[in-house]
Amino acid sequence: MIFGCHLSIKDGYAGAAKKAHSMNAGAFQYFPKNPRSLSVKDFDRHDAVLCKAFCKENAILSVSHSPYPTSLTPNNKQKREQVIHSLLNDLEISEACGSIGVVVHFGKETNQLTLLESYQLIIEMLNEILSEWEGNAKILLENNPGLPGAFGTTLEELVQIRKLCNYPEKIGFCFDTCHSFSCGLWDGENMDELLEKGTELGYLDELKVVHFNNSKYDTRLGRDRHAPIFGPGYIKETQFDQLVQTPHFANIPFILETPKEEMPHEKEIQLLQKKWGDHF
Template sequence: MKFGCHLSIRDGYLAAANHALAIQASAFQYFPKNPRSLSIKNYDACDAGRCREYCLEHHIISVAHTPYPANLTPTGKKKVRLISSLLNDLEIADSCGSIGAVVHFGNQTSGTDPLSAYQLIIETLNRILAQWKGKCKLLLENNAGPPGSFGTTLEEMVQVRNLSSFPDKIGFCLDTCHAFASGIWNGENTRTFLDRGTALGYFDGLEVIHLNNSLYPAGQGKDRHANIFSGGYITEEQMHSLLSAPELRQIPCILETPKNSENGHEQEIMQLNKKWGMLH
């Protein structure tokens, strides 16, 4: 299995890939630009290309994460900005050789019904992907929230992808903390969760896992990440039941857990490689 974490591009895309190798990460995630803005970045294409070649040489998988303000349910002028921003993210990620760009599913805005929100997400995706000709995919991430909340279920991810005009350009990112918080996976129902995902075709589109423990018990809807081996409510046994499943063994896992030392996630990645790295 491939394990990694989110890394800074402060010194460039190639430097982030180099950092991944230095901490024995075989995968990494990065923000392609300012994570707090939807502004367009004029990026260094040569640096991105060197990142791509470096990752190919060292068998490292990379994935981009779109900025925090990115939301697939925008309206008015915000929609125009979002579409331009996500196309910019996809272009940068593609140049870096990344498998996809993770985007949060979207929200049901106040006063709207769920159906309208789903239609808005599909319309936004279609407008973006009609213009996108690269290999990099947009990866829909499941939301955290109380059971039954908007954007928390595998059914929603799959249906939005199926109803879009460009399903082959859409994939999924499974956040384990979000799944735990929303109760779709509570650590004790792993086989049921996996069987449901298989029946829906969800795992056929799964490209990356955000591997996070949860600071709160299952079903409380709280998006607070904890470290894999300490401080969380997901036990090692429960995490093992998920990571050892054939459906997930080939999917790269990215930590978004608290940094527990000056060296960031190096120790946690070492523990993950030791415990689950040889699963295949």
Template sequence: MKKFGCHVSIRGGYLAAAKHALAIGADAFQFFPKNPRSLSVKEFDRDDAEQCKHFCKENGLFTIAHTPYPTSITPHDDKKDVTISSLLNDLLIADTCGSAGVVVHFGNKISETDPLASYHLMLEMLNRVLSQWNGACKILLENNAGKQAALGTTLEELVQIRNLSDHPEKIGFCLDTCHAFASGLWNGNDTEILVEKANELGYREHLVAIHLNNSMHPYGSRKDRHANIYKGGYIKSNDLEDLMDAFKDVPFVLETPHEFGISHEEEIAQLRGLN
């Protein structure tokens, strides 16, 4: 049976987030471990986080966390230390909640003259963070839509960063379907080719979660705007379903919009009907 879920709020705490996910029919969920607009280090309620972990284990809930919006693994020099502290904080919170990983966006282009500068900085940041981290929770590198200098749009890049890091065993991947479509990585009807490449490169074996999102913009647009699975998107529903079948053992987490009158509960119910 495939696992389906969505991003949920921690407004009422971590345990409350897990209970909400279960109540809407999810068996997977994603959350921000702290304020999504801040890189501050959060003094969190460990008891609440531990209760979340036990609740998820008892109810078969898979969870991942997502770093706050300002997080970048290609930061300016004056942001390196605060970013590292924030990432370690995210990992600790997520690990205490029993999450499999913390999703981090691939980095951005930082130099017009040195094409490798961004990759070197990403490796520096990952090495500094993971040399201090010994928990079970992994950093999950997410593919980009390509809107900022087109870094992180290929499986080769993601795999190579993992391979070259000092701690590859602490790094996994999260595939975003909207980003893959927008960047040109996957056109919807070439899932077989995507899977073959993922297997050949060693990406597939370290794929921990999939962000299941449709795209409000056409293939190759490099625009990161999510659409609902069955309404308002450019990715055909049967193409998304083919991808789900190809990666059926990987949990699927919705990051789809609410403003069009479609709730995550409704979408999960629709997806559940595919099992």
């Protein structure tokens, strides 16, 4: 199994890669720029090249995560243009660092649009961005948290959006365990059903990364509060065991986004590797 965590780029992209290596992690996630801004970053290309080379030499996988304000359902023209330019910048940085792609939240239903119009806007945004993108880094759509049936919480939505885009080959998926638990997509007891649906829809074929998080709240409450894998979270170790033991996930990086003030990521990765590291 491949375990890693989200890391800061305060020491550069190569610095984050070296930090992952020092933690004995097989992967890491990073914000390509200021996580609270959509400003386009004139990044250090030499640093990115060093990151890519270091990861290749040490068999480390990396993935970036788009800044918090990124939305595939922007509520005005100005925000739309900002998101498009920002995501193209994120893709360029991810490509330079040798990353799998950039994780992007599915989008949100807005009061200004009908449900159908919201889906159509996501497709328009993806088409506009990807029509200008020729690299190997993908946009990785992440499933939303929320109450059962909330916008962006089903595999069907994710797969259909990808299928209806003009560039499906440039889109993959990111599966967040806490998000899926919050809405009951995966409630800890329905792994067989989830895998059957994921296989039937082709979702698992395009799954590139897992956000590996426990939940501070019980399933189907719509609450997105991450907890350490080992501890008082509502997802049991035996339920995580079913997920980790699934062959579909053998070569996919499991990235911790757990609260490191509750358990340092170095320690959590050690525990993960001790329990599941040699499974495959």
